[in-house]
Amino acid sequence: MASKAASDAAGPAAGPAAGPAGVPPAGKYLSSGVAGAAKILVVGPLGVGKTTLIGTVSEIKPLFTEAVMTQAGARVDTGGDRAKTTTTVALDFGRMTIDGELVLYLFGTPGQQRFLPAWRDLAKGSLGALALVDTRDLTASFDALGNLEDLGLPFAVAVNVFPGSPQHREDELRAALDLLPDTPLVACDARDPRSSVQALIALVRHLIHAATESS
Template sequence: MPDPDRTLVKLVVAGPFGVGKTTLIRTLSEIPTLHTEEVMTEAGAPVDDIAGLPGKTTTTVAVDFGRLTLPGDLVLYLFGTPGQQRFLPLWHDIARGALGALVLADTRRLADSFEVMDMVEEQGLPYAVAVNTFPDAPAHSAEVLRRHLDLHPDTPLVLCDARDRESSVDALIALAAHALHHLPQEQP
């Protein structure tokens, strides 16, 4: 039986390949996460840009799933999705009913997040951008990042380390606060 005191919220974690979606969901989830990963093949080579990502031998072809309960009985269901145009039908299925999306970005290749942000905007989902900080990624000021990503002034921008729980929780809270602020009007 569902617990009536709990608020269940679906959130999407989206971003280009290799940006840290699976890591973030694994870091956050209180249950063993579900992943559908498939070893990259030659067939994927022309479309999966692995230049500069040595050691990356798998790519998420479907979804990650995890769950996180926050104080106040707010239960977040996290769905990770590649957010690439070639997975558009899957994207629609995953994004349906979500309260918002956390779009991950990497400063070594910010433009790779544009396609994802477009898909999130087309879906009408409120979103926050989390820049996942990799050691060799250039650091930019929030102002520069906002300009490069062409962010609306209301859109939250946070830095995070997807391997670090506190930092990942902060990113999700930024998204949840923003999304709850932009809830669709309740139907009478």
């Protein structure tokens, strides 16, 4: 993580040829300049926008394992958008390159706590996580944040902005989510590439800082 690629990731975006915040145009293969890679989890409750965010930033065709929500599942999978008809049942996967040198392999986890065994398997080898939250129901994010703390996985929190989302001061959100002072807390729109990339860059900066502090 403390490589030149990681350091560059925390700096300004690449030149005009790059996409939002340094993300290159879509391509199947990694560029020859790639110097490092990191496995990153994207976590959060049902319907918080994990699949949307990965699809927004991925430079390759993302892998989604969406299944239609059944009536049986609806009795236990509460929360999220009531109009939502599908849910991730295994993982979402995408790839994003920052500044042409650092590749993030993004693994989206199922939002339901009943998928925790699969969740923990996906966490193996991860350097950190981006946790999405929805201010319309902050309590729905408690399980995901608790899981990250149990795993000892560094994370940043991104408040995904939905139409009509309640607005809160940062100190109020930190208190409600019981976040440590150094845990990054940012706002993002999972549908917007630049906003979503900036949330991931905030996580990368946090991981670099944590690695530097522990070295």
